[in-house]
Amino acid sequence: MIHMEPALPCAACPLRPLPDFKPVTPTELASIYDAKVGQRLCAAGATILAEGQVATRVYTLLKGWAFRFKTLEDGRRQILNFLLPGDLLGLQGELHAALPHGVEALTPVNLCAFGSDALPRFFSRHPSIALDITWLSAHEERLVDDVVLTVGRRTAMERVAALLVHLYKRAASAGLIETSGIQLPLTQMHIADALGLSVVHTNRVLQRLRKGGFIRLEDQRLSIGDLQAMRRVGRYWEEPAPRRPLL
Amino acid sequence: MIHMEPALPCAACPLRPLPDFKPVTPTELASIYDAKVGQRLCAAGATILAEGQVATRVYTLLKGWAFRFKTLEDGRRQILNFLLPGDLLGLQGELHAALPHGVEALTPVNLCAFGSDALPRFFSRHPSIALDITWLSAHEERLVDDVVLTVGRRTAMERVAALLVHLYKRAASAGLIETSGIQLPLTQMHIADALGLSVVHTNRVLQRLRKGGFIRLEDQRLSIGDLQAMRRVGRYWEEPAPRRPLL
DNA sequence: CGATTGGTTGAAAGTCGTCAACGGAGGTGG
DNA sequence: CCACCTCCGTTGACGACTTTCAACCAATCG
Structure with missing residues (x-):
């Protein structure tokens, strides 16, 4: 079940006030909101991204739980890590190539969607955001290292x-x-x-x-x-x- | 055993001609060489980066084999992945914070060293290089996912x-x-x-x-x-x- | 109400770890 | 040049942590 919804203004994001998140400047906030193309809802148990699928978007998990996984052709499945609000997904694989892992929702999930041009745009125009993205990517690798x-x-x-x-x-x-x-x-x-x-x-x-x-x-x-x-x-x-x- | 050596010009890098590596523009090459602060040699078996150490540099592995690992306090060790020429190291942990993993040389190793200001500089002035760094980071995560x-x-x-x-x-x-x-x-x-x-x-x-x-x-x-x-x-x-x- | 999903438990089998011992290769010092 | 030591690979025996197979139950669902 996939819905696209009108985008929640990033300024009103319920996650940002949490003590765990770094504050952003108004400029950054505006650029992020600018790159946001919509929201997506998935039901519990739904496949958010299929293994091997070609992804064209990057998402931020706004609400709910999900997990990344890989499977062997005989069905053995390994969960790579769990995704909670604030986590990025779709970055691990390169855009426009087959995703090396799948992503599935554990609860009803709400995602913020960014278009495939968002990344290069951030990198060329908003270095601070680009650095944040890289930080998030490195952070997830640390989690996987622990796994x-x-x-x-x-x-x-x-x-x-x-x-x-x-x-x-x-x-x-x-x-x-x-x-x-x-x-x-x-x-x-x-x-x-x-x-x-x-x-x-x-x-x-x-x-x-x-x-x-x-x-x-x-x-x-x-x-x-x-x-x-x-x-x-x-x-x-x-x-x-x-x-x-x-x- | 740590030596710093005069930097090999990136234009003369023996790795770049290999078919596996993406070509770079002369401008990029110049910026990369500009950020390079030297080379470092390590003996086989030497600790390149210690677990928990505060890193101030980022390295590219120019020659030799190495591996990243983590240990449990009772000594059980897990190798996270192997590093071969062309791999980046030191990026996974954030700079100026304790490294969550160690890196050890398997053979005599030759590293290209970049200062801690290289990263922010790439991000603010050379978006294409910044994107490459992020790609390398994501690529390594894919390897770890496989592990x-x-x-x-x-x-x-x-x-x-x-x-x-x-x-x-x-x-x-x-x-x-x-x-x-x-x-x-x-x-x-x-x-x-x-x-x-x-x-x-x-x-x-x-x-x-x-x-x-x-x-x-x-x-x-x-x-x-x-x-x-x-x-x-x-x-x-x-x-x-x-x-x-x-x- | 039958079917499906998720949790639980018992018994048996097996993959893999631990303990121990041995041999060869290389390194060092006398 | 030869003891002596350490590192690495190898093999046997034994034990155990986990898996597999099966069955059962409760709760949910169309």
Whole structure:
């Protein structure tokens, strides 16, 4: 289900006021709004970008959760990382070439769309925005680097713990924290596919974390009693991130 | 062992003539050379950039092999990807902040160094170069995405086969192909750390590939008899890459 | 109400890791 | 020139973390 909607003025963007995002100058804001060609809505579970598709747009995730993934021809799927509000998508592949990965919505999703000419325009006329885009790209690579470490060298228990802490913190940064936890719109299959595990084993590990009192997770709501304890379980310590740019 | 040497003129760069690299305009070439502050030599096995170190430079790998890695505090190490001539390094972390990963030389390595002001200067004055930098960054993310798929969803046999094919092709692109194969400056420990496997198991898989007649690998020389067969073993098919920019 | 999706649990099998030991090659110092 | 040491590759035995196969249940849905 794809809709195009009238563009929300960037000046009224609900994300910008969040403490995690870097302030922009009015000039930048105007240029960004100028490049925006519309918004797009996708239903939960919808394919936002198909693996192998030729992309002509770049998007910013305005609302909702999504994930990037790759599949092997026999169906094995690996989730590369999760996308939350503020994340850019479509940049990883080059425009006008087949996308090396797919993107799927986990919740109903709202995207800001930019035309394919936006990028070169930013680069030639708005160097500061171009630098921000590059920063976002490098930032995502850092996340994927972490995934490699997790999947390659952490045990199943460590992987699950690290992922939950990671998502918890990110959701919090995106302003998605609620009383006693966050909404975690993932099935156990998503967790398994993100961690290189089977669903069954993921389930068992989750049980252990629940029974150990580390997490409460039911009905898509996650709360973590003791974040430090969970970090220890997952051997997971992230570096503090500076305020991030928002396209 | 760190030496700074007089800078090789970019116009005389041995890499640029290779068919894999995108041509540059004389103006671009001049600007790049202008930003170059020197060269750096590292011995095989040397740490080029330490994990957690604050970097103040960006480098282009001019000659030799290296790899990026992360470690868990208990010593488990994961190699994120390998660096070959033409690759950029130091961009993934933000300048003037702790590097989230280390970089180590596999062979004697020759680097072109750029000062920390080079990036902002490119962005503000040479949009085309800035775009190239972003392309290189996105390209590396695609490589890491592939690593995630490999480590998360391929079997040990598939992982080894896919990695060998990948490195074989990259070495060929970098002009490192020789009669009957390439020089592969890795120990089995490197392969294991890149694939999330133990050294022992890596060894056994390598034996199977040798005995199956798929590869010849001895004394750091790798040759692959039937590339297509190896691709099938590794379920590994890459998309053709366009000519890449070289900073 | 049958079908589908997501979660859960048990049992069995297997891939892969750990522990240990050995051999060859290269490097160093006496 | 030869001990001695370290690095790297190799192999066997054993153990275990995970996967696969199966079945069952609850909730949702058209």
